[in-house]
Amino acid sequence: MSLAFILDIVSWGLLSAGGAFVFIGGLGALRMPDLYTRMHAASVTDTIGPALIIGGIILQAGLTLASVKLVAILLFLLLTGPTASNALASASLLAGNRPEYAQALTEDESQ
């Protein structure tokens, strides 16, 4: 088995796992009952999904300038994603959309 073949297999695994997480995130966004719980499912799609997929592409690109740019893309995604999520959640709260499915932690639970 050549090194290139092993790299292909690992890269294939990362890409498939990333694709699976993106699919699960989409499925979750459909199944969840309200905006806030949907956002939890969607955050699988914008954290571990792209991390695995970009990791898989980097293995294909090898030690090139393209890989450096891919790492930068992932970094920017991970830094700006939460900012967008916070803006969405704050806007929803300000618009009076209470997280009605959520309860505050009750007394006996917080023990």
Added chain:
Amino acid sequence: MKPDRFHSPHARMATLLVMLVIAWLLWSGLFKPLLLGLGLFSCTLTFLLVRRMGYFDNEFFALRFSMKLLGYWAWLAREIYRSSLQVARVVLDPSLPISPRTIDIKSTSGHLVDQVILANSITLTPGTLALDLHEGIIKVHTLTEAGAHDLLSGEMDRRVDALRDG
């Protein structure tokens, strides 16, 4: 808290401007007049926007990098992996076993940048979502009760607080 390396706002402005120009040149790698002009325009616009946002005021300035941050990212990556699997399990379970909670997380560090790092880390981790940050208290929505307890253990807050000293 150690003294700021960037004493005057002007030093901070110059640092950011130089970094923006270098980043543009490295990313594009093209030196045609049109692209250089666009680069100059982008850098100037970014500079003016962040100045308007008060980025060069002391409490917001966040151009700091330390080796400790790499260690924190490694820990955060493990957390993201762990909670992604938990959320995936919830989504794929036919009974959809969610138990949403809202909790308040107090940030130990009084520094605004640390509080933003903590809130963003909470949002990045699937299953927990920062709703609001006000005076060091972060309102968090969690998908499950177990996720709320995880966060209340305060490990993330301790790690963020440890980033600053050293």
